[in-house]
Amino acid sequence: MSEVKTHLITDESIGGVLREYVEVDRKAKVGDYVIDKNDVRKVLRQSEIGVTLGDAYYGLRHGCYRTLESTEIVQIIGTRYRLVDRKAEIGEKVIIVET
Known part of the structure; x- marks a missing residue:
């Protein structure tokens, strides 16, 4: 079984909380x-033959x-939580994000 590589990236859409990302093959x-x-x-731009990452260009192939x-x-x-989209129950933790 292969090891899943995870990375933490700040997610501004939920108030700057660190979200886990996994490497995928696409x-x-x-x-x-x-x-x-x-x-x-x-990724800033893409074409049929590659993507632009800041100042670098990479061919997709x-x-x-x-x-x-x-x-x-x-x-x-330092504590991991799973996000769910439902009404919170008493005692549960919530993330409040202004829209």
């Missing part, structure tokens, strides 16, 4: 995070990066 799209030589980078996909796991002060 082509990246604009807005996706990728691992590029152990650095987390965001070269496999120079790994795409990251978000999970429902967040970390707050």
Whole structure:
């Protein structure tokens, strides 16, 4: 069984909480995070033949990066929590995000 590689990235959509991302085997799209030589980078542009990560361009067929996909796991002060979309029950922790 292969080891799943996870990465923590600040998720501004939920108030800057650290969210776990896993490496997946698919082509990246604009807005996706990728691992590029152990650095987390965001895809800024894409074409049929590659993606632009900041100042670098990568052809899709070269496999120079790994795409990251978000999970429902967040970390707050070192403790892992699973995000669920339902009404909270008494005693549960909630994340409040202004819209």
